[in-house]
Amino acid sequence: MGRVRRLPADLINQIAAGEVVERPASVVKELAENSVDAGATRVTVRLTRSGCGGITxxxxxxxxxxxxxxxxxxxxxxxxxxxxxGLFHIMTKGFRGExxxxxxxxxxxxxxxxEPGATSGTRLSIEGGGAxxxxxxxxxxxxxxxxxxxxxxxxARRKFLKREATELLHCEDAITRLALAHPEVGFSLEHEGKEIWASPPSGAEPMQRAIAVLGKEAAPHLLTIEERRLGLTVTGFIAAPEFTLSNARGLMTFVNHRYVRDRGLTSAIQRAYQDSLPPGRQPVALVFIELDPRAVDVNVHPQKLEVRFADPRSVQEAVGAAVSVALKAAPWRQGGERGPETPQVQAQYAQAIERFLARAQGAPAFLEPATGLALDQSLSRPSFGTARPTLDTAPSRGYFGALRFLSVLARRFWLTESPAGSLVIVDPRAIDERVIWSALATRFQKGTLASAERSLFSARLELPPTERDRVLGAAPALLEVGVEVEDFGKGSVSLLRVPAELEHVDPSSWLVEAAAAADASARIGVMARRAGLRADVLVTHDQAQARLAALDDVAAQVHAHATRVVVRDLPLLDLEG
Ligand SMILES: Nc1ncnc2c1ncn2[C@@H]1O[C@H](COP(=O)(O)OP(=O)(O)O)[C@@H](O)[C@H]1O
Ligand SMILES: [Mg+2]
Structure with a gap:
């Protein structure tokens, strides 16, 4: 008989257990995940002696x-x-059958x-392996x-277990992580007959689940994050920097409803918080990433706690952006935003701004995108000073570059001063819209828009049948403007390619509208408007100046197509008078 022999099945299983079952919490994790995979709406976990005695x-x-x-x-x-x-389409927690x-x-x-509706069931018992x-x-x-x-x-394994308190903490973590990934499922965790954590199904209100895990103290500090890009969505809840922890336990990342540890993602989040955290403190952030399962390999770790992204950089970048945007827009930053960037805003300006803001707050259309008209109507009520609006229907060349950036207004507009001494309020989204329109139109005319490269991610969009037909019917026309769509079946369309400017824009916000547009120019108009809505409003002085200058190069070309850049032009003389 040779020296090489097959291992008996029980030994194989024990060896596998060495990888998969490290401690009671691993059992809790694997079994609760199976419950979620089985479509459970409620999962109850009961532990004795922190799971070292029994786990149910x-x-x-x-x-x-x-x-x-x-x-x-x-x-x-x-x-x-x-x-x-199937290995590249995994959406369940398990798949290894181990x-x-x-x-x-x-x-x-x-x-x-x-099984549902069955009148009797099955009991299977095993002691330490075997049949x-x-x-x-x-x-x-x-x-x-x-x-x-x-x-x-x-x-030997038992000796490696830590104090029971530690094991219990690990079990809690296993359940709360799964609970965060699946707010639609209710969970209850009991220890020695007492409920120690529970959360009812909260699919409709995921923030309730976040609060159930982070604690009520966190609630007033939570900000929602959301970043939609082609084939990639980042959502979640982060705490403003006044609510921090001394360790990284509050920093959790999830990929396609699976808790994962990933250095790159963690660093991206920490970087986004960079300057706003006190030394030695860690942010609280629950970040959920959803992407095409083909763009992430979940089969790289026995406990499936790590994944490998096809394109880690763009995922990290999207996560960083999601967190930064939320932090920048957070109310607690407002004061700071205005601080250093604001030169001595003159007294007259301050007065005018105040009235402008008062007016703006009464107008719900104020923050709405693409409502240039409503906005202007609300502003031209007679009570608003004596200044007459002068609109940039035909700005002279160099007009925008000559504006001096003063401050961000209401986290929505830029306040600038013209050389002629008027206070000019401009809309940065409209600036971006025009610049993007011009870039797309130029490439369209050169014929290079239709031949751009396919991007790595493809997005899938579920649409009502009429909209889907409209989009697919317009496929050739969309291709002309650099948008490639394909029937995905099952009521959805795949988006295989979009112009670079649109890669970071949620396709559901523009695709149908673009498909319905009358011609290529109108389609480009729709895309530019949507892309412009993502303009970074909170900028440094230099960034604002650069973007104003860039507008000069394209302003004359596109004013007919674009949302209005100059929202108000208030001559200082009028303000004084
Ligand atoms: N709680 C459960 N409810 C229904 N089916 C289950 C449950 N737990 C396990 N199963 C079934 O047993 C199989 C094996 O489970 P497991 O060993 O965890 O492997 P995996 O989850 O990787 O498939 C699962 O694929 C599933 O079909
Ligand atoms: Mg399993």
Whole structure:
């Protein structure tokens, strides 16, 4: 007989358990994830001695037939992966088919399960591996798993367990992380018969889940983040810098509803907070990234705690941007924003600004994008001073570059001063819109817009049938302006390519409108307007000056197509008089 032999199945499972089951919290994580994968709406976790004594997980998911339950205890048995192609479309927590046999090989394991509507169920029991004992059981409307005396047959492992308090903390973390990734599922965690954490299903109000995890104290400090890019969405909740922690426990990242640890993502968040945190403090940030599953490999870590992105830089960049934008716009920064950038705003200006703001607050259209008209109407009420608006229908060349940037107004406009001594309020979004319009139009005329490269991510958009037909019907016309769409089936369209200026703009905000537009010029108009709405309003003095100057190069060319740049031009003489 040769020296090389196959290992017995039980030993294989125990070896696997070494990777997958490190501590009670690993069991809690794997089993609760299975419950979520099984479509549970409620998951209850009961622990004794911090999970070292016993772990019970009860769910109301789809359960298993007897045959499936038996198979589920075999190594590499899973219902979640069919072929290697599926490996690049993973949306479930599990897919490796390792957890149940591994856990059963290092504990006293009992599984009771029944399928919906079944009148009876199945009980399978295993002690430290081997074949299960099969019994009939009452129907439980889901699955209940008891894992007692973890590592009873692997004393070396047991020694590595930390103090029970520490193990309990890990179990809590496992549940709260899963709960954050799945606000639609209700969770309850009990220890020694007492509920220590619980949160009802909060799918409609994910912030409630965030507060349930971070604590009520965090609530008043939370800001919502949201960044939509082609094929990539970043959402979540971050705390303003006055609410920090001494460790990084409040900094959590999720990818496609899976908690992951990722140095690059963490650094991107920390960088965004950079100057605003006191030394030695860590930010609180719950960041949820969703992207095409093909753009992220989840199969790089036995506990699936790490992932590999096809394009880590753009993911980090989007996360950084999401956090920075929210921090910049946060109310607590307003005072600071105006500080250093604001030269001595003259007394007359201050008065005019105050009235402008008072007017603006009464006008709901004020913050609405693309409502140039409504905005102007609200501003030209007779009570607003004596100044007459002068509009930039035909600005002279060099007009914008000559404006001197003074300050940001209401986090929406720029306050500038013209050489002629008037106070000119400009709309930075309109500036960006014009510059982008001009760039797109120029490439269109040269014929290079239609031949741009495909981007790495493709976005999928679900649309109502009429809109989908309209978009697909306009495919050739969209291609002319650099937008490539394709029927994805199942009521959605794929977006394979967009001009670079649009890559960071949520396609659902412009695609249908662009498809419906009359001609290429109108389509470019729609895209430019949407892209312009993302203009960075809170800028440094130099950035504002540079953007005003850039506008001079294109102003005359595009004024007919664009939203108005000069919102108000108030001659100082009028203000004095
Ligand atoms: N709570 C549960 N409810 C229903 N089915 C379950 C449950 N837990 C496990 N299963 C079934 O058992 C299979 C094996 O589970 P597991 O060993 O964790 O591997 P994986 O989750 O990677 O598929 C799952 O694919 C699933 O079909
Ligand atoms: Mg699993």
């Amino acid at each position: 997980i009860i769910d109301d998911g789809h359960g298993m037939s007897r045959e499936d339950a038996l198979t589920s205890l075999e190594r590499h048995a899973t219902s979640k992966l069919l072929d290697s192609d 957890a149940l046999p591994a856990i059963a090989s290092v504990s006293r394991f009992t599984l009771v399960t029944s 299960p004992v099969v019994e009939d059981a009452p129907a439980v409307g889901g699955t209940r798993i008891d894992v007692d005396d973890l590592f009873f047959n692997v004393p």
